[in-house]
Amino acid sequence: MSDEDLKQATLDYTLRLGDDALVLGQRISEWVSNGPFLEEDIAYGNVALDYIGRARMYYGYAAELAADGRSEDDFAYLRSEREFRNYLINELPRGDFAYSQVRQLLVDQFNTAFLDRLVESRDATLAAIAAKGIKETRYHLRRSREWVLRLGDGTAESRRRAQKGLDDLWGYTHELFEPDALEQRLAKAGIGVDTAALKSQWQQAVAATLGEATLNLPQEDWAVRGGRTGYHTEYLGHLLGELQSIYRSYPGCRW
Amino acid sequence: MTQERLELFEVFIRSKRGLDHKHVGSLHAQDHEQALEYARDCYTRRSEGVSIWVVKSSDICASQEEDSESFFDPADDKPYRLAGYYKLPDPVDNM
Amino acid sequence: MKTTLDEQELEQIFQQRIDNEQKIEPKDWMPEAYRKNLLRQISQHAHSEVIGMQPERNFLTRAPSLRRKAVLLSKIQDEGGHGLYLYSAAETLGTPRSELIEALQSGAAKYASIFNYPTQTWGDVGAIGWLVDGAAIVNQVSLQRTSYGPYARGMIRICKEESFHQRQGYEIMIALAQGSEAQKQMAQDSLNRFYWPSLMMFGPHDSESAHSARSMKWKIKRETNDDLRQKFIDQTVPQIMFLGLEHPDKEIRWNEQRQHYDHGEIDWDEFNAVINGNGHCNRQRMEHHLRAHEEGTWVRDAMTAYKEKQRKREVQVA
Numbered sequence: 001m002s003d004e005d006l007k008q009a010t011l012d013y014t015l016r017l018g019d020d021a022l023v024l025g026q027r028i029s030e031w032v033s034n035g036p037f038l039e040e041d042i043a044y045g046n047v048a049l050d051y052i053g054r055a056r057m058y059y060g061y062a063a064e065l066a067a068d069g070r071s072e073d074d075f076a077y078l079r080s081e082r083e084f085r086n087y088l089i090n091e092l093p094r095g096d097f098a099y100s101q102v103r104q105l106l107v108d109q110f111n112t113a114f115l116d117r118l119v120e121s122r123d124a125t126l127a128a129i130a131a132k133g134i135k136e137t138r139y140h141l142r143r144s145r146e147w148v149l150r151l152g153d154g155t156a157e158s159r160r161r162a163q164k165g166l167d168d169l170w171g172y173t174h175e176l177f178e179p180d181a182l183e184q185r186l187a188k189a190g191i192g193v194d195t196a197a198l199k200s201q202w203q204q205a206v207a208a209t210l211g212e213a214t215l216n217l218p219q220e221d222w223a224v225r226g227g228r229t230g231y232h233t234e235y236l237g238h239l240l241g242e243l244q245s246i247y248r249s250y251p252g253c254r255w
Numbered sequence: 256m257t258q259e260r261l262e263l264f265e266v267f268i269r270s271k272r273g274l275d276h277k278h279v280g281s282l283h284a285q286d287h288e289q290a291l292e293y294a295r296d297c298y299t300r301r302s303e304g305v306s307i308w309v310v311k312s313s314d315i316c317a318s319q320e321e322d323s324e325s326f327f328d329p330a331d332d333k334p335y336r337l338a339g340y341y342k343l344p345d346p347v348d349n350m
Numbered sequence: 351m352k353t354t355l356d357e358q359e360l361e362q363i364f365q366q367r368i369d370n371e372q373k374i375e376p377k378d379w380m381p382e383a384y385r386k387n388l389l390r391q392i393s394q395h396a397h398s399e400v401i402g403m404q405p406e407r408n409f410l411t412r413a414p415s416l417r418r419k420a421v422l423l424s425k426i427q428d429e430g431g432h433g434l435y436l437y438s439a440a441e442t443l444g445t446p447r448s449e450l451i452e453a454l455q456s457g458a459a460k461y462a463s464i465f466n467y468p469t470q471t472w473g474d475v476g477a478i479g480w481l482v483d484g485a486a487i488v489n490q491v492s493l494q495r496t497s498y499g500p501y502a503r504g505m506i507r508i509c510k511e512e513s514f515h516q517r518q519g520y521e522i523m524i525a526l527a528q529g530s531e532a533q534k535q536m537a538q539d540s541l542n543r544f545y546w547p548s549l550m551m552f553g554p555h556d557s558e559s560a561h562s563a564r565s566m567k568w569k570i571k572r573e574t575n576d577d578l579r580q581k582f583i584d585q586t587v588p589q590i591m592f593l594g595l596e597h598p599d600k601e602i603r604w605n606e607q608r609q610h611y612d613h614g615e616i617d618w619d620e621f622n623a624v625i626n627g628n629g630h631c632n633r634q635r636m637e638h639h640l641r642a643h644e645e646g647t648w649v650r651d652a653m654t655a656y657k658e659k660q661r662k663r664e665v666q667v668a
Contacts, residue, residue, distance in 0.1 A: 035646065036650055037261070046300070142292070146289070147655070154653065155655045162415025247415070255418055259447070285653045301511070320377045
C-alpha cells in the first residue's frame with residue numbers, strides 16, 4: 001500500500017470510529033431529562049458526553065488527515081446516511097432503559113477489547129484517542145454490567161424487558177467482529193484492530209455477565225449487517241435529520 | 256407509580272492529596288457501590304476529587320443541639336490551651 | 351434553674367443567631383414557619399433546576415456544532431446536578447425527596463415560570479444561558495449568604511459551577527450577532543422573547559411579594575426582588591450594547607441621580623397568566639416529568655427487588 005493509500009484508508013477508518021461515537025452519543029443524549037431518577041440522569045449524561053468528546057477527537061483527526069479545509073463539524077453534519085459508516089447497533093432507537101443498558105453492555109464490552117488494542121496502534125493519534133477512551137469505557141462497562149445484573153435479576157418485569165432487549169439486539173452484534181478489507185489491511189499495517197480476534201473474548205465476558213444476570217444467551221439465528229458499507233436501518237436517517245437540521249438550514253454559518 | 260425509595264448517602268471528597276475528605280452533600284443510591292459511582296458522576300464532574308467516601312446517612316451518629324452546652328461550653332474557659340494565651344518577651348518574637 | 355426553654359426563648363436565641371450572621375444548621379431549633387418557608391423556597395428552586403433541563407434539552411440533539419453540543423450537554427447535566435444539591439439541602443430539613451417530588455407532581459409545589467416558555471430557535475439556547483441563567487446567578491450570589499447553612503453551601507457550589515452557564519450562553523449570542531443576517535435576526539428575536547420573562551424571574555415587586563418581609567427578617571432572602579432585578583437590568587445594558595442588538599425595553603435610560611437605569615414596567619398580567627397555566631409549555635413540562643418518572647417505575651422497583659435478593663443471599667451465606 002502506498003503512503004497515500006494508507007493515509008486515505010486511515011482517514012476512512014477514523015471516520016468510521018467517529019461515526020460510531022457520534023451516533024451512540026446522540027442516542028444516549030436522548031436520555032437526558034428522561035432518566036429513572038436524578039442521579040442516573042446525571043450519570044448517564046456523563047457517558048453521552050464521553051462519546052461526543054470521542055467523536056470530536058476522531059473527526060478532528062479526520063480533518064487533519066483530509067487537509068482539505070473540512071472541519072470536524074463538516075464530517076458530522078454534512079455527510080448523509082449513505083456516507084455514515086457506524087455499526088448498526090449504535091443507531092437503533094434508545095428503547096426502554098433495559099434496552100439501552102443491554103446495548104451499552106454489548107458495546108462497552110466490545111469497546112473495552114477494541115480500545116485496549118487500539119492503544120497499541122502505530123498511528124500515534126489513534127493510540128492517544130484510544131488511551132483516553134479506554135479509561136472512560138472501563139467505567140461505562142462497570143455501570144452497564146451492574147445495570148444488566150440489577151435488571152436481569154430484579155423483578156419479573158425488568159427481567160422480561162432485559163431479555164427482550166437482548167434478543168432484539170443480538171443480531172446486530174455479529175458485524176462488530178467481521179472486519180472488511182480496509183479494516184484487515186489496516187490491522188496488518190499495525191494501525192487498526194482486527195476485530196475478528198476479539199470475538200471469543202467478548203463472547204465469554206458477555207456470557208458471564210448474562211449468566212449472572214439470569215438472562216438467556218439468544219439463539220443465533222439472525223444477523224443484520226451493513227453499517228460499515230453505509231447500508232443502514234431506517235432509524236439513522238431520522239437521527240441525522242435531527243442532528244444536522246440547524247447546521248444544514250444555515251449553510252456556511254459559524255456557531 | 257412508586258416513588259424512588261433509594262437510600263440516602265453522605266458524600267465526602269478529598270480534593271487533592273494531602274487534604275482531608277470534606278463533606279460535600281448527599282445523594283440517593285441503592286447500595287454503597289452505586290453511591291460511590293453516583294458520587295463520582297454527580298460531585299466530581301470538574302475534577303474536584305482524588306478520593307471519595309460515601310456513608311449511609313443513617314449510620315452517622317451526630318451530637319445533638321440540646322447537648323451543645325454540656326459538650327462545647329466547658330471548653331470555652333480554657334484559653335491556656337491556645338498559643339495566643341502566652342505573651343512572648345519582645346526579643347523572642349517567634350516560637 | 352429551669353432546664354427546658356419555652357418557645358419564645360428558643361425563638362429569641364434563633365433570631366439572635368441570625369442577627370449575628372451565624373448560620374442555622376439542620377439540628378438547630380427553628381420556628382416551624384422558618385422550616386416551612388425554607389422548604390418551600392429550596393424545593394421550588396430544586397424543581398426549577400430539574401424542569402429547567404427540558405427547554406434546553408429540546409435543542410441538545412440539534413446543536414449546530416459538536417463543541418456546542420458538548421457544552422450544552424454538560425450544562426443541562428449541571429442543572430440536574432444543581433437540582434440534586436438543592437434536594438440534598440432540602441432533605442436536611444427532614445423531608446425526603448420523594449415527598450418533594452410528589453408535591454411537584456401534584457401541583458402543590460411550583461417551579462420557576464420561565465421554563466414554561468418554549469425554545470423555538472438555537473438563539474433561545476443562547477438567550478437562556480445569558481439571560482435566564484444570568485438572572486438566576488444574580489439571585490443565587492445573594493443567596494450564598496442565606497441563613498440556612500446547607501442552602502448557603504449549596505448556593506456557593508452552584509454559583510461556582512453556574513458562571514460557565516451564562517458565559518456559554520453569551521458566547522452563543524456573540525457568534526449569532528457577528529454572524530449572517532439571519533443569525534443576527536435570530537439573536538434579536540431571542541433577546542426580545544426572553545428579556546422580559548427573565549426580569550419576571552425576580553418575582554413580584556417588593557410591595558406585592560407575599561413572603562418577602564419575613565424572609566428578609568430571617569435572612570432566607572438577603573436582598574429584595576426589586577434590588578436584585580435592578581442589578582440585573584443594569585448589568586445587562588452594556589452586554590446588549592456590545593452585541594449590537596436593540597434593547598427590548600424602549601424606556602431604558604441611565605438615571606444619573608439614582609446611578610441606575612430607569613426602565614419600563616413589566617407586563618404583570620402576562621406574568622400571572624403564565625404562572626396560572628397559560629404558558630405554552632406548562633402542561634408539556636409536567637407531562638414530560640411525569641412520563642419519565644412513570645417509565646422509571648419498573649427500574650426503581652427492579653433495584654429494590656435486586657437489593658432484597660442480594661440481602662437474602664448474604665444472610666444465607668452467613
